[in-house]
Amino acid sequence: MKLGQDWKPGVSVMPPTRPQKPPTRVQFLDEAVSEARSVVQRSPAWGYLAERGVSPYTALVYGLGYxxxxxxxxPEIISAAKQSLMVRSDGTWLWTGGVVYADPPIHPTVMNVRYIPEEQLPGGTRSFKPEKNHKTWGVRTRPLGSWRIQPTTRTVIVLEGLFDMLITAQKIHQLGRDADTVAVYTNGASPAAKMKQWFSQHNEFEYVLFSDPDAAGEEWTDTLTTCIQAGGAQVCAFKPPDHLDPDEAILKGWWPSIL
Structure with missing residues (x-):
């Protein structure tokens, strides 16, 4: 190319991008969650919670709803729920017939529902069959239940599921350890990437893992142990006896002596 001649950059090919998902609006659902909480004590959820060993105190502290x-x-709330894919085309909400947990309780970033078995619901309550026994909406950037962490917290007990966390938190309260110990959960055996990052960035706590008694539980333990140790925090893991899930084992009297 001669000096002074106009130069035009070559045409670059931009890699294809995936269409962005609409932003979740779970945080605008306080009004709906308040109604779910207002009916919980006279709903099928109340008996189901008692059957699972969750006390009224624990249910109210965690703001559980039906x-x-x-x-x-x-209409604004319905619009927010539709944008978060929580409403079916017939207008029925996908949390129907379940125990509803909002995290944190006010302006939640995550909504989690644990479906009550069909046979424990009045006939015709649910017009659809859930694919799994639980479902989640929102963005999981930190372990659920971490809103209870306070400046005096020293130990964080980590579990996989909602009821594991509730029963563990209940035990912590019974032991009078609320000030220094908090239970959280990852909402399944495959924590979100941002949640794993949270564990690696918060080395001010010591972590105790209670795993489920299956292969997924072992992989979950290995994954979290790696994340926590990468951040420089201490971590130890326990597997409940007799192939029990953590909530079942705790209700039967199991509890690690170091706690």
């Missing part, structure tokens, strides 16, 4: 098929909420 999934109403069609909450009486404003």
């Amino acid at each position: 999934g109403i098929p069609v909450p009486r909420v404003s």
Whole structure:
């Protein structure tokens, strides 16, 4: 190319990008969650919680609610729920017939529902069959239950599921350890990438893992141990006896002596 001649950059080929998902609006659902909480004590969820060993105190502290098929909420709230893919085309909410947990309780970033078995619901409550026994909406950037961490917290007990966390938190309260020990959960055996990052960035706590008694539980333990140790924090792991899930084992009297 001669000096002074105009130069044009070559045409670059941009790699294809995936269409962005619409932003979740779970944080706008306080009105709907309030209604779910207001009916929980006279709903099928109350008996189900008692059957699972969750005390009324624990249920109220964690703001548990009952999934109403069609909450009486404003159009703006329905729009937010639709944007978060929580509403079916017939207007029925996908949390129907389940124990509802919002994390944190006010302006939640995550909504988690544990479906109550069909046979424990009044006939016709749920017009669809859930694919799994639980479902989640929102963005998981930190372990669920971490809103209870306070400046005096020293130990964080980590579990996989909602009821594991609730029963563990209940035990912590019974032992009078609320000030220094908190239970959290990862919402399954495959923690989200940002959640794993949270564990590696918070080395001010000591971590105790209670795993489920299966291969997925072992992989979950290995994954979290790696993340926590990468951040420089101490971690130890326990597997409940007799192939029991953590909540079942704790209700039967199991509890690590170091705690």
